[in-house]
Amino acid sequence: MMDFSTATLADLTTDGKGSYGIAASAVDFSDDLYTYLRITDIRDDGTLNKDDLKSVDDERASQYILEPNDIVFARTGASTGRNYFYDGSDGQFVYAGFLIKFSIDPKKVNPKYVKYYCMSDTFKGWVHSFNTGSTRGNINAKTLGSMTIPIPPRHQQDGIVIVLSGIDEKIKENDEINNCLVFPMKLCLARHLNKRSFVH
Known part of the structure; x- marks a missing residue:
C-alpha cells in the first residue's frame, strides 16, 4: 500500500501558477520562425501530431517558449484537458493561447509522474466533471492549478x-x-x- 500525500498542481510548479499561451495567428511552417504548438497538434495520448505543424510570426513569441518539465493543457472546447509534457526531445515550441502551461518543479515531484497522472482515468474524470449537459468543458488556469494530485x-x-x-x-x-x-x-x-x- 502506497503512502500518499496530496498537493495541488500549482503547488508543484516553480512559480505557483499556470500561464496562458500567446494569442497569435498561425502561419505556414518556416525554419526561420518558432514552431507553434496548438491544441490540434496534441493527440489524446499526449504525443504530438507532426503532420501539419505551423509557425508563429510575432515579436512576443520568445516569451512563450516551452522549457523542459513544462506541461500544457487545452483549456476549452471538446479537447479540454488534453495535455502534452515537454521534455525537449521534440524540438522548440511556442505554445498557443488556448493552452495553459504549468512549469513543474523537479525538486518537488518527479515531473513525469505529473505527466502520467494527467493521462489517467482519474484526471479525465475530473475534467469531465466540468461538462454539464450540452456545455463543453472550459477550464481556466486557476481551476487547473487547484486540481489535487496524490503524491507518493x-x-x-x-x-x-x-x-x-x-x-x-x-x-x-x-x-x-x-x-x-x-x-x-x-x-x-x-x-x-x-x-x-x-x-x-
Whole structure:
C-alpha cells in the first residue's frame, strides 16, 4: 500500500501558477520562425501530431517558449484537458493561447509522474466533471492549478515513471516499425495504381 500525500498542481510548479499561451495567428511552417504548438497538434495520448505543424510570426513569441518539465493543457472546447509534457526531445515550441502551461518543479515531484497522472482515468474524470449537459468543458488556469494530485514518496514516483516510460518507449518503437512496414506498401500500391491508370 502506497503512502500518499496530496498537493495541488500549482503547488508543484516553480512559480505557483499556470500561464496562458500567446494569442497569435498561425502561419505556414518556416525554419526561420518558432514552431507553434496548438491544441490540434496534441493527440489524446499526449504525443504530438507532426503532420501539419505551423509557425508563429510575432515579436512576443520568445516569451512563450516551452522549457523542459513544462506541461500544457487545452483549456476549452471538446479537447479540454488534453495535455502534452515537454521534455525537449521534440524540438522548440511556442505554445498557443488556448493552452495553459504549468512549469513543474523537479525538486518537488518527479515531473513525469505529473505527466502520467494527467493521462489517467482519474484526471479525465475530473475534467469531465466540468461538462454539464450540452456545455463543453472550459477550464481556466486557476481551476487547473487547484486540481489535487496524490503524491507518493519520491522513490515510488520514480518507480512508476520508470515502468510507464518503458511502456511508452516500446509503443514508440512499435509505431516506428509499423510505419517502416506500411510506407513501402503504400508506395508500392501507389505505383501500381499509377501504372494501371495508363492502361486503356
